[in-house]
Amino acid sequence: MRVLLVEDEPDLADALARALADEHFAVDVSRDGSDALFRALEVPYDAIVLDVMLPGRDGWQVLQAIRARGRRTPVLLLTARDAVADRVRGLDLGADDYVTKPFAVPELAARLRALGRRAAGHASPEITIGGVRVDLSGRRVFQNGTEVELTAREFAILALLAGAHGQVVSRSAIFDHLYNDESESFSNTIDVHVASLRRKLGPGLIHTRRGLGYLIDA
């Protein structure tokens, strides 16, 4: 999952970005509201973690602007105030969830995964497709009851394709969801990971649509 982290406090932004990367998120960091809005409109993030107190354009304004442009990217608000009015305001402005500082990183990660799942149209943390069961929260994959060992990238690609409801997913879309701004990979590395997945899960699961991308039949 690719996540935009909007936090003006440099130490916190740095710590949180590393912690989320450890939880297998591809994280971009934005330190002010205007930059955050620009990125949110340019990049198809799976979720946005938005601190409310920002210099310049504050979190509320960023959220409002994102929703005003019709973007449905899930937004999780980070707030240091636990006033009910603040939370209600955030949710009413179109936020999907909120977390009050300080928080436990695993909880934040779990909430982000849940937001990503719901945005993709699954309520359950498990997707079963063509004899393969993908456990999204445990990050494990089973084929006919046997666990299959996957790398983080392979898992991310499999989860993305399995969650696409039998739709074709383009290479660039896969790339956008897997890598953050600082990655130096190219989209042909996707082909390498897909080839590896086919080796592990059998050739019949992932289909290639030439010139369009990949899909898993529902």
Add this chain to the structure above:
Amino acid sequence: MRESLRARLLLWYGGIITLVVALFAGVACYLGWRAEIADLDRTLRSRAVALAGALAPAGAGTFDLALPMRDEHAAVLPDHILWTSRGELIDRSSPGPDVQPPSVEGARTRGDVREYALRTQSGAWVVTILPLADARSEVWALAATVGGAGLAAIALAVAGGWWWVGRALAPVARISSTARAMSEGDFAARVPVDRVETELGQLARALNDAFDRLHASLERQRRFAADASHELRTPLTTISTEVQWALGRERPAAEYRGSLEICGRGIERMRAVVERLLTLARLDDGTQGGRTVPVRLDHLVAGVVADLRPLAVSRDIAIHVEAEPVDVAGDPDQLAEALTNVIVNGIQYNQPGGRVSIAVQRVGATARLVVEDTGLGIEADHLARVFEPFFRADQARSRDRGGAGLGLAVSRAVIVRHGGTIDCASTAGQGTTVTVALPC
């Protein structure tokens, strides 16, 4: 409360009216009774006189009614009793127990009858009698009329009073329901004031003013608590995130070192915020006022400036001091902190190559200290708020420089405790001037 007030008002009011009506009715009935009796007495007297005139001597020393007349007029003769001058009963219109002749002339009441005693010139006694029943029933009828009218008047007055008092006290219900809403947490509740000229209208206005002040003060407290919590939670979150990350798995020593450095910075920020909050709380409390000793303001400024030189040098800011000897009374540590905060702002919100000028002079009975910088200035609409706790004219800028927006709040609290004033004037882009005046 209101109902009982209304009931008590009405009870008093109704009681007094009832008393007045009863008194009036009593007097009316008494006068009526007196008139009836006077009427009776007049009748009795004229009858007695007529009877006495009709008496004829019936023998030596005796009198009797002329028998023919008696027989003729038996039906029209009034009730009477006649005695001779010797006290012998001559005649009585109706039988009854033995009675003695009266001793004095005049009217008197005997049981259910009124009688009138008249002594003729010959010494005989004539007593005429009339029953009191008619007079009594007349007076009862009068009492019934007056009492009925009185009761109607009382009922009307009490009902009208009940309605009027209820109307007059209706605002009390509004006031109490508003006060209740307020005490239940609806701080925006206000008493609707429609008729201000009444006493209750004035009360409502006074209450609304009190509610306004209470609301504003609660709002300030709430904002202060929210700001304080924000200033503490942000570094706390950094520390907790960093620790969770570091403990997530084995890492190289350099990464642990980086983590600890971040945690150290977070702790330092929290410590600075907590320390200033405590200073503010102590100053607001007023009980721990600190010392009061003579302080040479010019020496104090020189000391503060010496401490801040390295910071000024690192930012390429020149500090210029022009101080004449001035004595003030106060706590040198607190005053030094107040001055430090002001001068640090002048250094930090300045441009490289800029200047901070400090002037100390005595103007009458006032020590004036002016700190002028060539810095970034403050927008006019922010100027009024610079002394508020946690206020930052530009959050990003000041957070980079480690401030939590408490410095000037502490300075103001110190100066106010010392009986002085602190003011700020600024032109955006040109610089800021902070003027402190202390009594000396």
